[in-house]
Amino acid sequence: MQRNKKNVFVLIVVWASMCAAFAQPAFKPDTIVKMNGKKIAATVFRVDRYHVVYLDRFTKKEIKIPRKEVSHIVYRTGKVQNIEGEGPATMVAAAEKPAPVAGRTVSVARPATPQTKADSLFKKDGKVLVVNIAQTTDKVIFYKVPGKPNVFSIDKKDAIKIVYGNGKVEEFAQPVAVEVNKNIQCDTLVHLSGKRILAQVIRVNADDVTIQKPGEAQQSSISRKELEKIIYRGGRIEEFNKPVFQMVDDSQWESVIVTENPSDVVGLYKRGTIVATSASDARDVKAAKKSATIRLQKKAVAMKANIVLITRQEAKGGYGEVPGYEIEGVAYGFEPGAEETIESTK
Numbered sequence: 001m002q003r004n005k006k007n008v009f010v011l012i013v014v015w016a017s018m019c020a021a022f023a024q025p026a027f028k029p030d031t032i033v034k035m036n037g038k039k040i041a042a043t044v045f046r047v048d049r050y051h052v053v054y055l056d057r058f059t060k061k062e063i064k065i066p067r068k069e070v071s072h073i074v075y076r077t078g079k080v081q082n083i084e085g086e087g088p089a090t091m092v093a094a095a096e097k098p099a100p101v102a103g104r105t106v107s108v109a110r111p112a113t114p115q116t117k118a119d120s121l122f123k124k125d126g127k128v129l130v131v132n133i134a135q136t137t138d139k140v141i142f143y144k145v146p147g148k149p150n151v152f153s154i155d156k157k158d159a160i161k162i163v164y165g166n167g168k169v170e171e172f173a174q175p176v177a178v179e180v181n182k183n184i185q186c187d188t189l190v191h192l193s194g195k196r197i198l199a200q201v202i203r204v205n206a207d208d209v210t211i212q213k214p215g216e217a218q219q220s221s222i223s224r225k226e227l228e229k230i231i232y233r234g235g236r237i238e239e240f241n242k243p244v245f246q247m248v249d250d251s252q253w254e255s256v257i258v259t260e261n262p263s264d265v266v267g268l269y270k271r272g273t274i275v276a277t278s279a280s281d282a283r284d285v286k287a288a289k290k291s292a293t294i295r296l297q298k299k300a301v302a303m304k305a306n307i308v309l310i311t312r313q314e315a316k317g318g319y320g321e322v323p324g325y326e327i328e329g330v331a332y333g334f335e336p337g338a339e340e341t342i343e344s345t346k
Helices: 002-023 285-302
Strands: 030-034 039-047 051-056 062-066 070-074 080-082 090-092 119-123 128-136 140-144 151-155 159-163 169-171 187-191 196-204 208-212 220-223 227-231 237-239 257-259 269-277 307-316 324-333
Touching (some): 030 051, 119 140, 257 285, 269 285, 285 307, 285 324
Antiparallel strands (some): 030 039, 030 070, 051 062, 119 128, 128 140, 140 151, 159 169, 187 196, 196 208
């Protein structure tokens, strides 16, 4: 009988312990509510400037999510923490939490507290970066992008100004734009090679000539030893040296220059277009090209031209055929002819 009483007593003690254990309140996790309405039940470790760090209940691992993805956190104590981008978060008492509405995500009213605004960095290429300025030096601007821990930099010379979140504006000195006069009246400077330069003569010195070219902000100079003469826009001619090239005779076709560089004809007078083909007895393509070039030079002599700018050249004739060659170009002269214009830089 005593043994039975003892067993009953043990059972009562065990039953009471179990009831006490079940009577204790169960562990309640925190609730992280994301911007898309998704909820995460976890233990929140900390909320820093850029992240929310919590312990996953199942994997027992520490997980970090971007702060900008979180709307608010409901702690197991009833407190509600609004996550408002970067900076300190706002704690709201449980009584301020609105009652949930069926079928809708619970949102928390945010108190009217002053927000930390981002800075705006205006670049010369027209882009505006919304960032947080970390530091500015004489040459470099250091900044952070919201949501990213890295620090970036940009040269000050590539920035126009910074508009800080507090309204302060920091502008950076820009180089003064030099007004370029593209409509200046030009004189004609004739080089000893026959090349002509269109520019306004500023002054003639003992050793050089200072000129202002159209479309250029800076003045330049050219040595007097390189010039044959200057033809001023009023008609006056000032001579310096004898020219290297003279007008070609019919027998001087070898003196005609053949070039593929457009800059070689700037300032010269256009004569017209020339097309020349090789002789029919050429042995190979090389000989055919030489034959076509000679014919081109002779045609240029007939037009009183000194230089030919090649615009097209083509080898002709297939396997087993007589090789041929055709060259097309524009002829130019050092001296003006009837109704001719100077080739200008374009």
